[in-house]
Amino acid sequence: MSDELARIVDGVATGRSRALGQAITLVESHDQRAVRLLAELYPLTGRARILGITGSPGAGKSTLVAAMAKHYRAQGKRVGIIAVDPTSPFTGGAILGDRIRMTDLYTDRGVFIRSMATRGFLGGLAKATNDVVDIFDAAGFDVVLVETVGVGQDEVEVVRTVQTNLVVLVPGMGDDIQAIKAGIMEIGDVFVVNKADRPGADKTVTEVTMMMSLVEEHGDWIPPIVKTVASKTQGIPDLDAAVVKHHDYLTASGELDRRNRDRVRIRIETQLKESFMERVIGGTITREAYEQLLEDVLRKTTNPHDAAESVLSRVTF
């Protein structure tokens, strides 16, 4: 390990902001040193509470994340925020004035915000998000809030790796919103009806209760529904209580162990595939030969499956 990397590892371990930023940048830029960094930091992980905040654009997720962050800060906790949603104000995606509400978070040294809005992360968005969660965790952050739009397979992978997932809904968006709800019903550990001062909030609560009865598998946990007005920080203590209760359930039921195991499995397998591809293309087969193979498939003298097999046949398992 180079001196610089040792310095970053040390800096993250002692929670220094600059080292934290450098560590995350290494992960995001897919720097070779990131794997070593993460290996070094791994023993320090396992203490943070990892929460997902999922919902469609316009549900007020970012405002809710900001309100929760402030709530945890008031308890003296350090908070990491990862915005996976490309439309989040945290990622600069929104055209609205929401950014203003987040200003005091940006200047709070106990809060670290990172956007993962860039598409096309090598090895997948879920892996990159996981890595950043680990860095926050190793740096001693008490809570990590992961904001994601929740639709899309990769986002579902992200959600699978959090401990408690909050699904955020809003009242009065009409029938169209039903479709959205249907898609994310299965992934909620806690439901939040945000903007609950709007007309129809109770109707939405009833709808969610009804839709929940249609979901077949819940295990022993029946997801509570919490009403919030995030912009006025209303309902946040109730939401916190629901999150704590869910964490108690996770621990008592052994579900937390299962989720941790899943997370480790995903990480090992992602790393396996990635290192494999690095060694095969440009190693087992030269880049030129690989491009020629692509050409052959395009000209239909072979097919993708046989092309892949011809490469694999040169590897000894």
Place this chain on the structure above:
Amino acid sequence: MSDELARIVDGVATGRSRALGQAITLVESHDQRAVRLLAELYPLTGRARILGITGSPGAGKSTLVAAMAKHYRAQGKRVGIIAVDPTSPFTGGAILGDRIRMTDLYTDRGVFIRSMATRGFLGGLAKATNDVVDIFDAAGFDVVLVETVGVGQDEVEVVRTVQTNLVVLVPGMGDDIQAIKAGIMEIGDVFVVNKADRPGADKTVTEVTMMMSLVEEHGDWIPPIVKTVASKTQGIPDLDAAVVKHHDYLTASGELDRRNRDRVRIRIETQLKESFMERVIGGTITREAYEQLLEDVLRKTTNPHDAAESVLSRVTF
């Protein structure tokens, strides 16, 4: 190749519905025979027009897909529909009455509809979708319509593999929708303002035009904006004309070749990774030893990176 597989290949090649359904089921259920099937069908592909229909739930994508399918049917073309959006009425996700509008499509033998709403496809949703597109293509379908919500990295992968992507918007959904638009602006080849009989349609067209001016890279293609009322089949000929024009551009500019090349590259690499994992876990390392390795990572006696490397060190490249 088994007799049964040969029969399915033959059935798909001659466009028989039953064989088509069986082939898709093999792909979706990740049956070992699927790889052989796809290899056999591959030489028959390359003729279908592949269109993506992308937009948030509630934009009327399914209704638009239905209207387009009817339009192509009137031209005597055969149409394959793949619904990737879990909230699509095609996938049974919606609670609304939309399904009724699709009824005559379900009874038309020149139309084949398949839902890809199930999450957790092995090897990814983009691969599974690609495979089904190939099956439709090999079966001689003239047009394949892929309906996707367009948010999420895996969905973006799906969009990357279509030839022309239509981004569907609706007027009058308020400021919240701006955020959605911002996220999918870069992926549109043609923009559709659907439900254009609602107030504010022209305002939406203006907004899209303005937002488009903010997108840096367009190449030589400036995406046209088409107004439709899909439920009344209004604007569909205009939309078809825009799609044809885009296809001409793709061909003339060499962009079609580039997209095809991308598609082949994704397919080979997905196949490589998948076959690799099959050979490594349960082969190079026994399942028991692998589970033990997982346990070691969980107990923090090692880390995910070093665990993956220890497996890879037994493979000769």
